[in-house]
Amino acid sequence: MAxxxxxxREENYSQWYNxxxxxxxxxxxxxxxxxxxxxxxxxxxxxxxxxxxxKMFKETGHENAYFPxxxxxxxxxxxxxxxEGFAKECAVVTHYRLKNAEDGSGIIVDPDAKLEEEFVxxxxxxxxxxxTYKNWIQSYRDLPILCNQWANVMRWEMRTRMFLRxxxxxxxxxxxxxxxxxxxxxxxxxxxxxxADFAQQWMGVxxxxxxxxxxxxxxxxxxxxxxxxxxxxxxxxxxxxxxFLGQNFAKAFDVKFANKEGKEEYVWAxxxxxxxRLMGALIMAHSDDKGLVLPPKLAPIQVAxxxxxxxxxxxxxxxxxxxxxxxKLRAKGISVKFDNRDNQKPGFKFAEYEMKGVPVRxxxxxxxxxxxxxxxxxxxxxxxxxxNFEGIEDYLEKLLVEIQDNIFEKALKFxxxxxxxxxxYDEFKRLIKEQPGFxxxxxxxxxxxxxxxxxxxxxxxxxxxxxxxxxxxxxxxTGKPSHKRVLMSLAY
Numbered sequence: 001m002a003x004x005x006x007x008x009r010e011e012n013y014s015q016w017y018n019x020x021x022x023x024x025x026x027x028x029x030x031x032x033x034x035x036x037x038x039x040x041x042x043x044x045x046x047x048x049x050x051x052x053x054x055k056m057f058k059e060t061g062h063e064n065a066y067f068p069x070x071x072x073x074x075x076x077x078x079x080x081x082x083x084e085g086f087a088k089e090c091a092v093v094t095h096y097r098l099k100n101a102e103d104g105s106g107i108i109v110d111p112d113a114k115l116e117e118e119f120v121x122x123x124x125x126x127x128x129x130x131x132t133y134k135n136w137i138q139s140y141r142d143l144p145i146l147c148n149q150w151a152n153v154m155r156w157e158m159r160t161r162m163f164l165r166x167x168x169x170x171x172x173x174x175x176x177x178x179x180x181x182x183x184x185x186x187x188x189x190x191x192x193x194x195x196a197d198f199a200q201q202w203m204g205v206x207x208x209x210x211x212x213x214x215x216x217x218x219x220x221x222x223x224x225x226x227x228x229x230x231x232x233x234x235x236x237x238x239x240x241x242x243x244f245l246g247q248n249f250a251k252a253f254d255v256k257f258a259n260k261e262g263k264e265e266y267v268w269a270x271x272x273x274x275x276x277r278l279m280g281a282l283i284m285a286h287s288d289d290k291g292l293v294l295p296p297k298l299a300p301i302q303v304a305x306x307x308x309x310x311x312x313x314x315x316x317x318x319x320x321x322x323x324x325x326x327x328k329l330r331a332k333g334i335s336v337k338f339d340n341r342d343n344q345k346p347g348f349k350f351a352e353y354e355m356k357g358v359p360v361r362x363x364x365x366x367x368x369x370x371x372x373x374x375x376x377x378x379x380x381x382x383x384x385x386x387x388n389f390e391g392i393e394d395y396l397e398k399l400l401v402e403i404q405d406n407i408f409e410k411a412l413k414f415x416x417x418x419x420x421x422x423x424x425y426d427e428f429k430r431l432i433k434e435q436p437g438f439x440x441x442x443x444x445x446x447x448x449x450x451x452x453x454x455x456x457x458x459x460x461x462x463x464x465x466x467x468x469x470x471x472x473x474x475x476x477x478t479g480k481p482s483h484k485r486v487l488m489s490l491a492y
Contacts (some may be wrong), residue, residue: 001029004017008041013100014161024041024356025042026223026456036163053198056198063093064147064149067125067151070119071125073118079249081220085220090156095109104165109263122151123154123434125271128251130249130250130255137256142186143257149172149173149175150171150172151170153173164492169275171273177269179265179267184224188244192226192272193208195239201279203278204411206408206415209225211463214463221243222244224241224242226332227241229285234418235489235490235491236491237278239271242453245269248269251268282417293379296404301358301410303396304362305339305362309395314479315367318366325393334397334400360379361379362375362392368389371386372394374388375387418435419439420439421439421485422476423441432459436489440488441486442459442482443477444480444481453488459488462487471484
């Protein structure tokens, strides 16, 4: 693995990404079309994401639950816009038994085992959850319900890419029920802010928060809030969404509650989620032509220590010193690996940890032991320095914070350098091809204009930014009045 070289980002960004996912040991293709195998190193990063998000959810009062993988087809028919949004992506279970073919040709689906009603493998869980909430909610005293589910879903994607778009992927989906419209809107807003905080503080990825246009809104939602991140090729990646569902699902599944005055009302709803797509964002926002660049907060190994030795005696001497350092680092909550394998050379190990994006690599040999020094290499800057061994644990603790901040600031600087204001449609059509990035443009608010832009340029309205100021202008396509700019970009 470590001896291979990546295609450069400049030469072929897509190929660079695909090679990096495999060579860094994150994931690989499986025998199932469009589905990936997440390898231990990749799953360790996802686990760190999951653990932090789960903590943030629970700190805001949410509880985890689990709902069935299989959803009766009739449930999806109850909310027309919702089923329309997912109909083309559904995998359907029609039979419940296999049998040996009578001619001995192998195993076949038993035609006598056809289900009375087909099941859909969940593309998302609103329908089965709201069918359940009908049994949980009778009174205002039962509200709010703040549930989250960590699960897998399936959407039958035709064009797939590991982590970014796969037929099966891992995610969390929050589903909440509220007594008032205002409370539900506040919940949806709170969750998109949690996603933004996680992306920026933990992933080191700057994001723009905003609301989706009608055409880009989640199927069945009245409002969709999103965080949009810029990748190093200038394209946008939708990295988390939160939806105000109004009373649509409550009405579809007849979920009512008695308010304080004893009057029956329909419940107000939200749903929100992020997925293993965040892994794609992490890779494409920070990594370079040498491999992954991981923010320390999400790195499975924050510090790797490579001994340079000849013979067991030297290794024993180095190990005695290093094991004390390992204990000190772990006492500070720093994840560290002392790689004392004797079947790989130091150069191989250096390249391996560089490819895997380990934030800090330490190298120590017999001469370092004599001099009381150790070599410190940073993955984010590829710089090296020789430091005093004594007290190195305190330096490393501060260095990891510095690296985390530097990774974010570098990504932020890149994004700010690739945000443009454009008023001419001809200029927009030219620039979006020549220099992909985020474009702030006036739009007349119609679906027709939005679809024309997508057809002409493949760019989409990523969001109407929350912090977009009121600004009188005219739509760059139709010349009709516009009151604020929207964010447009090519996207994954």
